[in-house]
Amino acid sequence: MASISVPNPAPSPTEDAESIRKAVQGWGTDENALIEILGHRTAAQRAEIAVAYEGLYDETLLDRLHSELSGDFRSALMLWTMDPAARDAKLANEALKKKKKGELRHIWVLVEVACASSPDHLVAVRKAYRAAYASSLEEDVASCSLFGDPLRRFLVRLVSSYRYGGGGVDGELAIAEAAELHDAVVGRGQALHGDDVVRIVGTRSKAQLAVTLERYRQEHGKGIDEVLDGRRGDQLAAVLKAALWCLTSPEKHFAEVIRTSILGLGTDEEMLTRGIVSRAEVDMEKVKEEYKVRYNTTVTADVRGDTSGYYMNTLLTLVGPEK
Amino acid sequence: MASISVPNPAPSPTEDAESIRKAVQGWGTDENALIEILGHRTAAQRAEIAVAYEGLYDETLLDRLHSELSGDFRSALMLWTMDPAARDAKLANEALKKKKKGELRHIWVLVEVACASSPDHLVAVRKAYRAAYASSLEEDVASCSLFGDPLRRFLVRLVSSYRYGGGGVDGELAIAEAAELHDAVVGRGQALHGDDVVRIVGTRSKAQLAVTLERYRQEHGKGIDEVLDGRRGDQLAAVLKAALWCLTSPEKHFAEVIRTSILGLGTDEEMLTRGIVSRAEVDMEKVKEEYKVRYNTTVTADVRGDTSGYYMNTLLTLVGPEK
Structure with a gap:
């Protein structure tokens, strides 16, 4: 459930654009007015406001926020104002440009973009990425030399996926794949690096994976996330856990992101x-x-x-x- | 360039639907009328005709063609009448259900669907596939036990791609990757199976690949397709050649398909x-x-x-x- 609150009825996009203009015009900026307006509008409303703003004042809303604000406040308000698919494309691109992109906290961004929203959203992100960066998201992940295989292969699979979005599940398949996952995660060293893990986590629908993980828990008395937590120092295990959380219970992952x-x-x-x-x-x-x-x-x-x-x-x- | 001819002005979708109805009604069928109408309409026009037909007669055009016709004629006219993305989804699904899906001629279908049309078309195919089969295309390729790695990995990458669609190319990258491809294709046995080939052919834009292949030809005096042809009995080489042709000169591949x-x-x-x-x-x-x-x-x-x-x-x- 969303946490933002939106006035009902909300002002029209033109009214909002005019109020924003007042807040950024002349000496000084009325930062609180900007937060009050943009922070209480949905993505669809923000998009309409941006269109209205550009139509009225012949500059983009994002350009104006960029020149008017600064620091973490600017980053936060601009990211929020952006179209969600373009925002995710930007976050992924920035993560891929980091010097330390091999670190877990940067890899998390790619996992979140790939797994924590709907399959159709990921397609929209990939489209936005191609439009903004003259390359494809999976191309940039695949040619990133800081990820070694099998991590790279896993990440490429995640960002390339377009999972089945329906709720139908195959119980027998869940039993078989829970066992395959178990073999992989309890094995030592290389075992986790098998192609089956990449295939299962990289292609199955969220509904199917949820049943597989539930089956795993019944069979082994604890969740696969706990087992993966036990593999300290194994980066692939940590990424795998993040992917499974983003796919089946993203609130767990994002609570960890904020806390970290x-x-x-x-x-x-x-x-x-x-x-x-x-x-x-x-x-x-x-x-x-x-x-x-x-x-x-x-x-x-x-x-x-x-x-x-x-x-x-x-x-x-x-x-x-x-x- | 398209080979079909379309009358100008074409009859309205409703007129076409009525003519089709006449052709399939009562005893006997006027097959030539069906060919004459549907064979001379674009995909957009055929889609409109199908909508008009269903609205007028409360049955889908495809259902009627199915019950009215038979044999290879029926298959051809129905495939032609379908939406191109749904058609490719169907062709890919049928190829994956073949008993001998490990044969090159069936693998060709997957390569064509993945590589021979635009990146946006492939996204539409994947969407149609999810809607029709309650699984994703890449999921079904990845879990197909008849393909061994690295062929399976290559096919999954191809069907999951959403390549950059612009014309911009990186000349230095082309030089480097032409050399990487050469190392892979002249190496013996396992060399071709390296991840670099999968990565380059699986993610680069068509424009970039065209420059890379041209560079390859200049450097080595012959095309990479000829070199791959020399690797007889190597299925991955054959699939790789088909992919490169579909991506950069699909007419060569389809001439071979028809001739074969x-x-x-x-x-x-x-x-x-x-x-x-x-x-x-x-x-x-x-x-x-x-x-x-x-x-x-x-x-x-x-x-x-x-x-x-x-x-x-x-x-x-x-x-x-x-x-």
Whole structure:
């Protein structure tokens, strides 16, 4: 469930565009007005506002936000204002350009883009990626020399997938593939690197995978995520766990993303922004519940503790009230 | 260039639907009228006719053709009448259900669907596949036990691709990748099976691959297709050649498809129909030219020699006159 709140009735896109213009015109900027408007509109409404704004003032809304704002606040409000598919294309492209793109926190971005939304959304992301970067997403992942195989092969498969989106499942297949996954994850060293894991996790529908993982849990008394957690230092295991979570219970993954960005020395604002902006319109209410249960604190409390100013206001607006 | 001819102005979809109804109503069927109408309409027009037909007569056009016609004629006219993306989804699904799906002629179907049309068309095919078969195309390729790796991995990559569709190319990349391909194809045994071949052919844009292959030809005095032809008995080499042809000069591949269907004991009608129906609206004029140059005969002469009746008439209508 989405965490943002939208006034009903909302002002027309033209009214919103005019209010935004007032907030950015002349000396100084009314940052709170920008948050108040954009932070309380759906993706479809924001898209209409951007069209209205460009029509009225002959400059794009994103260009204006870029020149008017700065720092983490600018990044957060611009990412939020973008079309979600273009946003994911941009996040994936930035992750692929990092010097340390081999690190788990950057690989997470690719996994999220590939697995945490609908198959049709991924197609839209790939389309946006081709339009923006003169290459394809899978091409850039495949030619990234920092990923070794089989991790690279796994990531290419994930970003290339267009999974069946229906709810039908095959119970016998789930039993067989739960066993195949088990053989792979309990084996030592290379065993996890088998093609079967890549194939199963890379191609099966979310509904099918959910049944397979449930079967796994029944059969072995614990979830495959716990077993994968036990393979410390095995990067493929960590990526596999993230993929399975994004595919079948994304709130678990994004609770971990937000918490990871908060913990440790300094805050990872990029990761924090991404986690909140990506999910505010999708399942942030579930992320907040998961966060409470798992970390014994709230997203709101952690955001308040680690951020400030307009940046904090933006994130809190998107996170919405705690229950 | 397309080989079909369309009357200008064409009758309205409703008029065409009514004429088709007359042709299939009562005792006997006016097969020639069906060929005359459907064989001279574009995909967009055929789609409109199908909608008009269903609206007027409360049965789908394809169902009626199925119950009214038979044999190779029925297959050809129905495949032609279908939406091209749904047709490719059906062809791929049938190829994957064959007992001998490991044979090159069945693998060709998957390569054609993946490589011989635009990247956006492949996305449409994958969407149609999911809608029709409750699984994804790449899922069914990946779980097909008759393909061993690395062939399976290559095919999965091909059917999952969404290549950059622009014309921009990177000359230095072409030089580097032409060399990588050369190392792979002249190496013995396993060398061809390297991941680089899969990556390059599976992800690069058509424009980029064309420059890479041209570079290869300049550097080595002959095309990579000729080198691959020299690797007799190597199935991956044969599939790789088909993929490169479909990506950069599909008329060569489809001339070979049609010729192969004609040669040998008996005609392979399925292959012949597929070759002609798939390309009649795309590049059949180029296929016909290529056919003349390479085989010293014409598509028309070979179709006349190996087929008869309404089936022949359908194919010849789609092939159009020889020049």
